[in-house]
Amino acid sequence: MKIDRIEILDDDMVDVLKKKLPYERLQIAFGLWRSTRFQLQYQLHSLHPDWDEDRLNREIAKRMSHGAA
Numbered sequence: 297m298k299i300d301r302i303e304i305l306d307d308d309m310v311d312v313l314k315k316k317l318p319y320e321r322l323q324i325a326f327g328l329w330r331s332t333r334f335q336l337q338y339q340l341h342s343l344h345p346d347w348d349e350d351r352l353n354r355e356i357a358k359r360m361s362h363g364a365a
Contacts, residue, residue, distance in 0.1 A: 332360065 305313070313321060336356045340347070347355070357365035 329360075336360065 316324070333356060336359055337352065340352055340355055344352070354365075
């Protein structure tokens with residue numbers, strides 16, 4: 297897998313994240329995951345209204361895992 301760019305966090309954001317407890321950082325990460333999944337679900341359902349829930353979930357998993365699922 298080729299990485300085109302590496303994004304570096306702003307120093308102020310690094311300071312904010314360092315002050316978070318581990319469970320708070322996990323909550324943030326899970327929130328981002330959930331938001332991404334919801335957006336993908338909405339987009340794919342709009343593009344493929346004929347797909348059943350199983351097909352939709354497989355495609356979401358594939359995209360979120362970069363093809364590993």
